[in-house]
Amino acid sequence: MTVIPKSHPRAKSLLIREKLVNGFDKGLVAKEGLLAQGRGEAFDYLLGEKTGKTAKKAIKAAAAQIILANTPVISVNGNIAALCPRKIVKLAKTTGAKIEVNLFYHNEKRKQNIVNALKKNGAREILGIDQKFKAKLQGIDSARRIVDKNGILAADVVVVPLEDGDRTLALRKSGKTVITFDLNPLSRTSQTANITIVDNVTRAIDILIKECKKLSVKKPSSLQKMVDDFDNKKNLSENIIEIKNNLSRRLKIA
């Protein structure tokens, strides 16, 4: 493992990258997952590597939506399992959401490694591994449409961090409310989800957990109002403006 000194100007970003590389070595992350991380890093750089006001607005709406859900499910892939397994388990416990392991690049061995990593971090029940409960999501080609009958198939709200656009669209077509974390405000997932948190999942998830705790005492009607008042398209435009402003600031400094 490479030692990254805390004083390194890009220490935080390098530490996140290191988690992905370790996850790859441990058989959690797919090769393609490393590339997805690279794309995310580029957008994080443009965002200034901080949680902006617009992301915070999306996090609030997401928390309200998760609390209102009857059967929320968090979909976990290799990147998430490598980046923040403990926090995912904490989010599930805080909100009563189920956890389903669901891979874009399907591989039974990798799935099992992810399950083990989640269990090590305190997860009890994990869906998506029992062949008996395999079900198919409509509107997407065969290998990528497998979901758990008691998990994503039955869910009303699905949290899909770092998801692919085709799958997000399939989830929407099957009537799910989709919440995503995606650093790229222009990706198909960002544009298709109901609520897109444009932030690094490693930063945003802590804020989401806090917000879920804070909002859990609110009346359903006021939570519903928060969800109804949230406009994802508008929020994404504001994210792009945040990126533009950040870049303008950088230009002035240079």
Ligand code: ATP
């Ligand atoms: P889409 O299929 O939605 O158009 P894409 O094909 O560009 O997106 P994918 O590899 O399918 O990209 O999805 C991965 C997404 O996850 C990318 O948009 C990337 O920016 C984002 N991403 C990667 N790492 C992180 C991270 N740590 N936090 C949040 N988002 C991330």
Ligand code: MG
């Ligand atoms: Mg994609």
